[in-house]
Every structure is written in structure tokens, then in C-alpha cells.
Amino acid sequence: MQLIRSARDMQAWSLAARRAGLRIGLVPTMGYLHEGHLSLVQQVRARADRCVLSIFVNPIQFLPGEDLAKYPRDLPRDERLCEGAGVDVVFHPEANALYPPDFSTTVEETALSVGLCGASRPGHFRGVTTIVAKLFNCVLPDVAVFGQKDAQQASVIRRMARDLDFPVEIIVAPIVREADGLAMSSRNRFLTGSLRQDALCLRRALDEVERAYAAGVRGADALQEAMEAVIRRVPSAAIDYIAIVDEHTLAPVAVVSGPVLVALAVKVGATRLIDNTVLGS
Numbered sequence: 432m433q434l435i436r437s438a439r440d441m442q443a444w445s446l447a448a449r450r451a452g453l454r455i456g457l458v459p460t461m462g463y464l465h466e467g468h469l470s471l472v473q474q475v476r477a478r479a480d481r482c483v484l485s486i487f488v489n490p491i492q493f494l495p496g497e498d499l500a501k502y503p504r505d506l507p508r509d510e511r512l513c514e515g516a517g518v519d520v521v522f523h524p525e526a527n528a529l530y531p532p533d534f535s536t537t538v539e540e541t542a543l544s545v546g547l548c549g550a551s552r553p554g555h556f557r558g559v560t561t562i563v564a565k566l567f568n569c570v571l572p573d574v575a576v577f578g579q580k581d582a583q584q585a586s587v588i589r590r591m592a593r594d595l596d597f598p599v600e601i602i603v604a605p606i607v608r609e610a611d612g613l614a615m616s617s618r619n620r621f622l623t624g625s626l627r628q629d630a631l632c633l634r635r636a637l638d639e640v641e642r643a644y645a646a647g648v649r650g651a652d653a654l655q656e657a658m659e660a661v662i663r664r665v666p667s668a669a670i671d672y673i674a675i676v677d678e679h680t681l682a683p684v685a686v687v688s689g690p691v692l693v694a695l696a697v698k699v700g701a702t703r704l705i706d707n708t709v710l711g712s
């Protein structure tokens with residue numbers, strides 16, 4: 432396994448691999464890897480000859496006051512996990528090199544990015560689409576794999592790739608959970624003491640909406656209220672949003688008639704967690 436630190440070296444490696452007829456797969460991450468990330472590596476290995484995993488805590492997708500400085504980082508541990516999972520290249524660029532002081536070009540998706548996390552984190556998805564476009568240009572992948580955990584992000588990136596004609600196949604892989612149902616996330620390490628147990632309220636709210644839907648409830652308000660009631664029982668939890676939206680357009684629905692994404696963001700203590708499920712597919 433190789434560690435590559437510069438965009439230029441990454442492009443040189445990828446161009447050589449492409450000239451050799453190899454298919455390249457990319458897993459973009461912010462590091463502090465867990466089983467969820469490694470499941471994306473397995474998806475790439477099933478679809479490509481070489482797997483590049485990028486580790487980059489992208490400053491421009493964090494808003495002022497968010498957890499950029501304290502985002503967990505552990506490169507040696509990540510490298511060990513990558514080696515064990517069969518990653519060929521860890522691409523770990525320097526923030527200053529990717530974003531020189533006079534950096535002045537961004538990529539913005541303007542429809543799917545607006546609601547849900549985009550509403551509470553304005554500018555976040557511009558940071559995401561900009562870094563993913565840059566990673567596509569550095570790694571030149573044939574296929575890139577993203578997690579359903581960040582369902583809106585996956586939709587935004589799929590739209591960006593289509594709109595800007597990136598010749599990259601976008602795959603979305605299922606959410607990987609802890610044994611008790613908590614969606615794996617690098618931020619789970621902030622859930623100390625009783626907060627770890629409290630964080631299960633997201634999964635319980637999704638269980639509740641799945642139960643209500645199975646029992647025939649179709650009104651979005653009623654489904655949303657059932658979820659809110661679950662979260663409200665946990666004093667350390669504060670709802671950022673609960674949304675029931677069309678799976679493709681991400682527009683809110685009043686009545687569930689086709690596949691919908693049920694997504695929620697909840698602050699548990701100081702840690703903002705997201706989770707989701709799809710109903711009616």
C-alpha cells in the first residue's frame with residue numbers, strides 16, 4: 432500500500448494505472464475509519480482493480496463554530512485499517528496544497544443541497560461538491576462509492592457527477608451500524624458516558640416510523656410526530672430536523688405514496704448525529 436500526499440503524484444499514479452488498463456475505484460473519507468468506511472472499500476474491490484481511499488478533513492465543508500479543529504484524526508491507525516482491507520493507495524493531501532490562499536473556484540449544486548442538512552449547515556454542500564470534484568480530478572476514478580448514511584450527500588454528488596459529466600460511476604452503499612443499531616460515525620467517539628446510550632434515540636425514532644408505516648400511517652405529519660415523541664423523551668437530545676422527503680427530489684411530501692427518505696439530524700450533547708431510512712421502496 433502506498434501513501435500519496437500531493438495532487439500531482441496522485442494524478443501521475445492514476446494516469447499510469449489507467450494506461451495499464453486498470454479500473455480505479457475511490458472511497459472519499461475524512462478519516463478516523465470504521466467498519467462503515469471499510470464496507471465502501473469492499474464495494475470498490477468488487478468493482479475495480481485498484482482502490483484509492485482518500486483521507487482529508489475538508490475545511491471548507493465545516494461552518495464557523497463547527498467541529499473542524501476537534502474532528503478526530505489518527506493516520507497511523509487509518510493506514511493499518513486500510514492495509515488490512517486491501518486498499519492500494521491512501522491519498523492524504525495537505526489542506527494548504529489543495530486550497531492555496533488565493534483559491535477562488537467552487538462547485539455548487541443548487542437544488543438537492545437546499546433542504547435537510549443544507550438548511551441547517553448553509554454552504555456545507557458547496558464544500559462537499561468542491562472537494563469531491565477536486566478528488567475526482569486528482570484520482571481520476573472510474574467508480575466512486577459513498578454511504579447511504581449521508582443520503583443527501585450521495586444524492587447531491589450523483590447530481591453533480593451527472594450535471595458536470597464526470598465519467599465516474601457513483602455507487603451508494605448501505606448504512607453500517609453498531610450491534611445496538613447506532614449508525615457508525617467517526618463522531619461517535621464524542622459520545623461519552625450516558626450519551627452513547629442516548630444516541631440510540633435516532634435508531635429508535637426510525638424503528639418507530641417504520642412501525643407506523645407498516646401499520647398503515649401515511650400522513651407525513653403523523654409519521655414525523657411519532658419520531659419527535661421518541662426523541663423528546665431523551666433530555667440530552669435536541670432535534671435539528673426530521674424530514675420526510677421524496678427519495679429522488681428530496682422535496683417534502685405530505686402523504687407517503689412512493690419511496691421516501693426519512694432523515695433526521697439530532698444533537699446528542701454537543702455531537703450532531705444523522706441517520707435515515709427509506710420507506711415504501
Ligand code: AMP
Pocket residue numbers: 459460461462467468470471576577578579580581604605606607608614615616617
Ligand atoms: P466521512 O468520513 O464521515 O466523511 O464518510 C466517508 C464516507 O463513508 C461517506 O460516503 C459516508 O457516507 C460513508 N459512511 C460513513 N459512515 C457510514 C456508515 N455507518 N455506513 C456506511 N457508510 C458510511
